[in-house]
Amino acid sequence: MTFHAQHLLGIEHLAPAGITALLDRADRYVAFNRGGAKHADSLAGMTQINMFFEPSTRTQASFELAGKRLGADVMSMAMQASSLTKGETLIDTAMTLNAMHPDLLVVRHPNSGAVDLLAQKVTCAVLNAGDGRHEHPTQALLDALTIRRAKGRLHRLTVAICGDIAHSRVARSNIWLLGKMENRIRLVGPPTLMPAAAAELGVEVTDDMRAGLADADVVMMLRLQRERMDGGFVPSEREYYHRFGLDADKLAHAAPDAIVMHPGPMNRGIEIDGTLADDINRSVIQDQVEMGVAVRMAAMELLAENLRAARAEAAHG
Amino acid sequence: MTIYFENARLIDPEAGDERRANLISDGGRIAAVDAASAPRGARVIDCTGLCLAPGIVDMGVQVGEPGARHKESFRSAGLAAAAGGVTTMITRPDTDPAIDTPEVLEFVTRRAQGETPVRMHPMAALTRARAGAEMCEIGFLMDAGAVAFSDGDRVVTDTRLMARSLSYAAGLGALVIGHPQDPGLSRGAVASSGKFATLRGLPAVSPMAERMGLDRDIALVEMTGARYHADQITTGRALPALRRARANGFDVSAGVSIHHLTLNELDVGDYRTFFKLAPPLRSEEDRVALVAAVAEGLVEVIGSMHTPQDEESKRLPFEAAAAGAVGLQTLLPAAMRLYHSGDLSLAQLWRAMALNPARRLGLATGRLAEGAPADLVLFDPDAPFVLDRFTLESKSKNTPFDGARLQGRVRATFVGGAQVFGPEDA
Numbered sequence: 001m002t003f004h005a006q007h008l009l010g011i012e013h014l015a016p017a018g019i020t021a022l023l024d025r026a027d028r029y030v031a032f033n034r035g036g037a038k039h040a041d042s043l044a045g046m047t048q049i050n051m052f053f054e055p056s057t058r059t060q061a062s063f064e065l066a067g068k069r070l071g072a073d074v075m076s077m078a079m080q081a082s083s084l085t086k087g088e089t090l091i092d093t094a095m096t097l098n099a100m101h102p103d104l105l106v107v108r109h110p111n112s113g114a115v116d117l118l119a120q121k122v123t124c125a126v127l128n129a130g131d132g133r134h135e136h137p138t139q140a141l142l143d144a145l146t147i148r149r150a151k152g153r154l155h156r157l158t159v160a161i162c163g164d165i166a167h168s169r170v171a172r173s174n175i176w177l178l179g180k181m182e183n184r185i186r187l188v189g190p191p192t193l194m195p196a197a198a199a200e201l202g203v204e205v206t207d208d209m210r211a212g213l214a215d216a217d218v219v220m221m222l223r224l225q226r227e228r229m230d231g232g233f234v235p236s237e238r239e240y241y242h243r244f245g246l247d248a249d250k251l252a253h254a255a256p257d258a259i260v261m262h263p264g265p266m267n268r269g270i271e272i273d274g275t276l277a278d279d280i281n282r283s284v285i286q287d288q289v290e291m292g293v294a295v296r297m298a299a300m301e302l303l304a305e306n307l308r309a310a311r312a313e314a315a316h317g
Numbered sequence: 318m319t320i321y322f323e324n325a326r327l328i329d330p331e332a333g334d335e336r337r338a339n340l341i342s343d344g345g346r347i348a349a350v351d352a353a354s355a356p357r358g359a360r361v362i363d364c365t366g367l368c369l370a371p372g373i374v375d376m377g378v379q380v381g382e383p384g385a386r387h388k389e390s391f392r393s394a395g396l397a398a399a400a401g402g403v404t405t406m407i408t409r410p411d412t413d414p415a416i417d418t419p420e421v422l423e424f425v426t427r428r429a430q431g432e433t434p435v436r437m438h439p440m441a442a443l444t445r446a447r448a449g450a451e452m453c454e455i456g457f458l459m460d461a462g463a464v465a466f467s468d469g470d471r472v473v474t475d476t477r478l479m480a481r482s483l484s485y486a487a488g489l490g491a492l493v494i495g496h497p498q499d500p501g502l503s504r505g506a507v508a509s510s511g512k513f514a515t516l517r518g519l520p521a522v523s524p525m526a527e528r529m530g531l532d533r534d535i536a537l538v539e540m541t542g543a544r545y546h547a548d549q550i551t552t553g554r555a556l557p558a559l560r561r562a563r564a565n566g567f568d569v570s571a572g573v574s575i576h577h578l579t580l581n582e583l584d585v586g587d588y589r590t591f592f593k594l595a596p597p598l599r600s601e602e603d604r605v606a607l608v609a610a611v612a613e614g615l616v617e618v619i620g621s622m623h624t625p626q627d628e629e630s631k632r633l634p635f636e637a638a639a640a641g642a643v644g645l646q647t648l649l650p651a652a653m654r655l656y657h658s659g660d661l662s663l664a665q666l667w668r669a670m671a672l673n674p675a676r677r678l679g680l681a682t683g684r685l686a687e688g689a690p691a692d693l694v695l696f697d698p699d700a701p702f703v704l705d706r707f708t709l710e711s712k713s714k715n716t717p718f719d720g721a722r723l724q725g726r727v728r729a730t731f732v733g734g735a736q737v738f739g740p741e742d743a
Contacts, residue, residue, distance in 0.1 A: 012516070091632055111634035112518035113588030132636070133518030172518060196510035196521065 003302045006310065007119045007126040010135035011176035019177060023145050023154075026291070026298035030145075033069070033294055042301050043072035046103040050076040051093070052129070053109040058264055058289065059129050059139075063106045066296035072104065090114060091121055098122040103307060104300055107131075112169075125303040127296075133169050138299060139263055140173035142291040144181070146284050147218055149291075150259050155182045160212050160254070162188040163222035163244060163271050164233075166195050170263045171222060175201055188212030189244060192233045193224075209243065209250045216254040220261045221246050221272050237270055247273040251282070259284045318734060319343045321355035322695070325364035328663045329685045330371065330672040335664055340369060342691035345733040350685055364695060367728060368663060371671040371683050372404025372435075372692035375645060376572060377494075377548060378623040380406075381712075382428055383421070384413030388713045389625035391425075394645060395433025397710035399738035401646035402694030402727040403621075404435050405682055407674065410442040411469030417442035417453045419461040426462055434737035435730075436692070438678065440465045443482055443493060449473045452482045455491055464678045467494035467548065470595050472530060474500050476537070483543035492544045492677065497530035497555065498596060507636050508597045509552075513582045519635060524552035524603065527596065531555045535562045538569055546677060547571040550616055551596050553606030560615060570677055572618035573607050575651045576642055580604070580717060590631045590638035591717045594622075597640075608660050611669055618677065619669040621648040625713030643711045647718050653698055653725030663698065691734035700726040 003018040011019075032038065048067040052060050060076060067074040079089065090109065097105065098121065105126045107115045112132030119126040130136040148154040159178050165171045165187050178185050185203040187194065198205045206212045213219060224240065234240045246260065260276060260283045268274035277283050322340040327350070329335065341349040341356060355361050375398070381388040398406050408425065410416035416425060422439055429437040441463035445451045455466060466486060472495075473479040486493050506522035508514035514521035531547060535558060538545045550559060550571040562569040576594055581601045585592045592598060610616040624641025631638050644651075652670065655661045667683075675683030682692045706719035729739030 090634065109634065111636045113636075114634035116587050117634055131518075132634075135518070169518060172516065195515035196523065197512040197515045200512040201515065 004306060005303070006306060008137055008299050008303060009116055009119060009126065009128045011137050011140050011173045011180070012135065014180070016180050019141070019144065019180065022141060022295070022298050022302060023148060025302065026141070026145050026294040029294035029297045030291065033290070038069050039071065040069065041071040043067060043070035043304055046072045046304055047101070048072040048074045048104040048106065048300070049097055049102045050074070050106040050129075051079055051097070051108070052077070053079040053090070053107075054130070056108055056129070058292070059108065062289070062292040063127075063129060063296050066293050066300060067104070069293070070297055070301060072300070090118060094118045094121045098124065103304060125307050127299060127303065130169055133167050133172070135173045136169040137173050138292070138296055139170050140177040141299065142288055142295040143174055143220065143261060143263070144177055145291040145295055146261065146288050147259070150284055150287070151217060157217040158184045158186065158215060159218040159220060160186045160188055160216040161220045161222065162209065162212065162246065164193040164224045164228065165189050165198065165222070166193045167225065167228070168222050174220065175203060186212045186216065190234055193228070210253045213250055213253045216258055218261065219246065219251065219254055219258055223263065223265065224267060224271050226267070241270055245269070245271055245273065246276060248276060251276065258282070261285065261288060263288070319348075319356055319359040320731070320734065321352070321359040321361045322364050322369050323355065323361055325367060325369035325695070327685060328368050328370035328667050330664050330667040331684050331686065333664045333668070340685070342693065342731065342734045345691055345735075347685065347687055347689050347691050350687060362695070362729075367695050367697055369693060369695050370663070370667050371685055372694050372730065372732065373402050373648060373670045374405040374407065374674040374680065374683050375403045375623065375648065376407040376618055376620045376674040376678070377409055378406040378621065378645065379409045379411060379625065379641070381625060382412065382425060388627050389711055391429045391432035391437070393710060393712045394623070395435050397643070397645040398433070398435045399730045400710050400727060402649045402696060402730050403645050404692035404694070404730060404732045405675070405680065406433070406435060406437045406645070407464060407678065408437060408439045409469055410440050410467060411447060415442045415447045416440070417445050417447070419454065419457045422458055422461045422463060435732050436682070438462065438464045438680070440467050440494065442466065443468045444473060444478065447471050449475055449478065452478065452485060455486055456489055459489060459491055465492040465494050465546070468496070470496050472496055472498055472500045476533070480537050480541060483537050483545070484541040487541050487543040490544065492546055494546045494548050495530075495534045497527050497534055497547045497550065499526040499529040502526035502529070506597070507593060508585070509582055509599050511582065511600055513585070517585070517588065522597070524554050524599065527552045528555040528558055531558050535567065535569060538562070538567050539565070544568045545570070546618075549574055549577065549596060549622065550610070551577040551599050551607065552603045556606060556610050556615060563615070570618065571616045572620055573611065573616050574622040575619055575644060575648050576622070576717060578604065578608055578611065578619065579651050579654050584717065588635040590633065590635055591642060591715050591719065593635060593638055593640045594642060595640040608655060612661055612665060617669060617673040619652065619666070620674070621645055625711055626715045627713055631715055641715070643709065643713055643716050645711065646709050647704065647716055647723070649694070649696060649727060650723040650725040651718060653723070656698060657724055691731055693731040694727060695729040695739070696725060696727045698725050700724065702726060
């Protein structure tokens with residue numbers, strides 16, 4: 001096994017072999033989840049706490065289900081993140097929870113780096129479920145699994161990541177992961193939603209959807225937050241949809257067998273055409289949700305194994 | 318008390334050189350610089366292997382009085398200064414309440430007199446409560462001892478008020494210290510835009526915001542004829558504007574913090590909040606450009622921008638954490654990095670850390686000349702050590718140099734000929 005980390009905080013520090021090992025294990029859980037008896041016991045006796053300092057439906061549900069299917073005792077906490085006290089709440093809550101001896105902490109927080117900070121204060125395994133604009137590693141892993149299953153490989157593909165790159169942790173984790181696996185990455189979006197140093201990330205950058213999608217094997221759309229469409233970043237919804245929304249016409253520039261992805265939740269008619277999103281021949285958006293549970297099961301199981309090994313070593317050492 | 322500093326390596330920023338000589342301090346002043354022998358009855362300090370330089374004049378020290386004495390008092394700041402070879406602290410007005418009336422100014426001056434062993438000269442706020450709406454009583458504040466006027470890291474966004482404040486200050490010959498930064502571009506930013514901030518997902522500001530702020534202030538200086546100092550220039554992009562202003566004969570000077578000269582944005586690493594500064598740490602290219610600008614004399618002042626923050630305000634996610642670092646005690650050893658790397662000579666460093674700030678503020682210190690105040694620092698430029706932040710005298714321990722290998726230790730510090738730091742038999 002080549003996955004040795006105590007925490008899963010980001011893709012940045014993972015090695016390609018570790019990513020492959022995790023995806024291989026997740027693959028087995030895809031089959032498992034499709035079976036009749038969806039219950040295993042590899043996390044039996046372990047306590048998983050989900051701490052979401054930012055509202056989430058699908059990611060939280062996915063982590064909760066993943067933990068339950070592996071037999072963990074799962075508790076989900078919706079944290080109130082008031083802007084002034086959230087930092088104190090974060091460390092204080094982390095210390096308090098740590099004293100209750102959880103084994104897995106799943107954390108989402110609106111500040112970049114907040115999950116790293118929390119991980120320094122606890123002795124259990126921490127999974128980053130999204131921190132600010134920094135990373136969302138399980139999303140990138142589930143995207144990778146989706147691509148690998150749809151395309152039969154996870155290398156030498158042309159992947160177009162489109163939309164609000166600047167504010168997206170999904171984009172950053174995917175850039176890390178797809179780059180490590182030696183794919184060609186294109187970032188497509190208006191300059192106002194592109195990070196200042198996008199071109200230094202080992203990617204191609206364009207604000208032309210047709211050029212960006214040309215011969216792409218994978219088209220990954222990102223969500224555009226409604227509050228960013230009011231003229232601050234783009235002039236209007238309709239102009240954004242006209243220039244950057246994915247429709248059949250723009251998709252025609254991609255490879256004929258290109259797949260369409262979206263991390264959800266979707267803004268139909270803003271970043272993606274509704275019919276296209278539902279087209280089972282092109283869209284793998286529902287597959288992404290399915291892969292999410294499998295990837296999170298694999299990630300938590302690997303971290304739990306590492307945690308057990310570390311505890312056994314500490315007990316004997 | 319007469320002291321004979323024997324066989325010292327004298328760092329003379331005025332002459333721009335160093336030489337081996339004996340110095341005599343008598344009656345609080347420097348009595349002789351190239352003495353042949355010790356006067357009768359003088360205390361003799363053998364300085365073999367050590368440097369003797371003017372005490373550092375640190376322009377822009379924040380002390381927590383009034384309002385945040387738990388972060389730094391005049392006593393703790395004074396002890397840190399003495400231990401760091403800083404003999405004059407130029408304090409910032411960004412206290413709570415701000416130092417914006419003669420009454421508050423007199424309060425801090427009186428507090429400092431009883432508590433700190435080093436000299437202290439206060440800056441006062443340029444606008445009331447540093448709110449950028451009404452100018453302070455610049456005349457009364459000067460009478461009460463304010464050496465410069467600054468709103469700290471807040472920009473006076475109302476250009477008309479800034480113009481009037483500069484114009485009024487010009488009439489009085491007051492020095493105005495600006496914080497060059499475009500407030501719109503830098504709103505909410507905690508890092509410099511670039512690859513590092515992008516990968517860390519941190520809200521970032523373009524280095525251009527600093528140049529825009531400086532361009533505006535220089536235009537206002539041209540309009541009003543004011544004496545102006547930019548507190549911190551930290552980007553290479555701003556330097557041509559500064560150079561042009563100087564070439565045009567405007568009374569414009571600039572400083573830089575020791576942190577921006579010795580660290581860069583990559584030091585933030587995995588969100589280390591002790592490296593969160595305002596302005597944020599910049600790219601390595603910017604750091605190198607600033608070191609060259611100091612060597613050239615374009616940026617004249619190096620300071621610590623001493624900003625004490627308690628543990629709680631730093632134990633937060635990076636975006637939410639307080640900005641700033643303590644520096645009084647680490648300014649000298651950090652500056653030695655630039656000496657040991659061959660970038661700056663000791664004389665160049667002491668021009669920027671003592672002579673230039675003293676001159677700019679009209680103080681008699683910062684020189685090794687007969688008749689000048691005997692404010693002196695005796696230090697070993699080579700002595701290595703690993704910094705443990707809990708050994709610092711400051712009440713706040715927020716230094717980015719915790720655990721860093723440094724070279725350069727202060728052996729003794731003298732203010733007006735009286736020893737304020739170091740062993741009696743130094």
